Amino acid sequence: MLDHLPDRVSIYEVSPRDGLQNEAHPIPVRGKQRLIEALIASGLKRIELTSFVSPRWVPQLADADQLCRAVTAPADVTLSALCPNAKGFERARAAGLKEIAVFMSASETHNKKNTNKSVAQSLETFEEVVPPALAAGMRVRAYVSTVWGCPYEGDIDPKAALEITQRLLGLGCYQVSLGDTIGVGTPLQTRRILELFLGQFSAETLALHLHDTRGTALANALVGLSMGIRDFDASVAGVGGCPYAPGAAGNLATEDLVYMLHGMGVETGVDLDRLIDAGKVAESVIGRRLPGKVHQAGARTLRRS
Ligand code: HMG
Ligand code: MG
Secondary structure (H helix, E strand, O other), X not given: OOOOOXXXXXXXXXXXXXXXXXXXXXXXXXXXXXXXXXXXXXXXXEEEEEEOOOOOOOHHHOOHXXXXXXXXXXXXXXXXXXXXXXXXXXXXXXXXXXXXXXXXXXXHHHHHHHHOOOHHHHHHHHHOOHHHHHHXXXXXXXXXXXXXXXXXXXOOOHHHHHHHHHHHHHHOOOEEEEEEOOOOOOHHHHHHHHHHXXXXXXXXXEEEEEEOOOOOHHHHXXXXXXXXXXXXXXXXXXXXXXXXXXXXXOEOEHHHHHHHHHHOOOEOOOOHHHHHHHHHHHHHHHOOOOOOHHHHHOOOOOOOO
């Protein structure tokens, strides 16, 4: 399984959005900005800043417009944000973003709880988002959540996610990120899901969005890597979770992913020491201990004799 590792993978950093959307205490724009600046300084090139969702549903990200105005990034860094509908897209366009992400769930119940829509209604809504965004020169990414399991419905037939992915790519999304939203996946399950998906879609059109709730995210990422996946979502210091998915704590920590990849000779373009510094900024901004393993243990220290 480790014989055909790639030279390089791309990391899509979600901490400012997936990380901060679940925090109980409000975090000021300046704190979010400090985190994003530290992430950029570590060499990350794709960062999801926030969500243009209803402030009543996710008050933690109600400052999305203000945050986007406050952040500046070098030209080679892509900043993105979640958009659930046409209103979200208009806000993202007004904020000057070049990329957005639409999101929905493979499970009817989670989709309803998260967006107040059925799966069919979400797909209809995205017909009012994706083509106008493409026409405005933006790139559009998509998420399909609860592919490995749903907090309300339990096991989910991966074929439901497969059909949704087909529709989202057909609409013009450049990539679909498959979500283990509540971190229940195991490596064999990941292999079975990816066998199904890679039978129909090229690896470049797929990413993995893994939560580490039960400690299996890195193992699942390794299965994806060995099967040709080259795009991984991660969140510095392992901060994260979905407010409408009970128990969805902890995204795959970016430092843990980078440590594993670099240790196997797979490049990411990220400076691990500076990423660890960004994790410390996250901890100071959020104001509590964060769960990432490398965040807590540090990069390997060698004793000199
Ligand atoms: P709704 O209540 O059905 O919306 O919510 P509505 O269209 O009926 O509008 C109600 C009010 O919200 C109106 O305001 C709208 O203007 C306003 P009012 O007239 O009452 O004053 N509104 C908005 N305001 C600002 N921006 C908008 C917007 N849209 C409507 N874009 C809606 C439907 C989708 C808006 C709501 O359910 C929502 O915002 N949901 C977002 C939930 C969310 O962000 N969840 C977390 C992200 S998903 C996740 O974490 C999973 C992921 O990480 C992958 C994984 O882990 O698997 C991506
Ligand atoms: Mg998530």
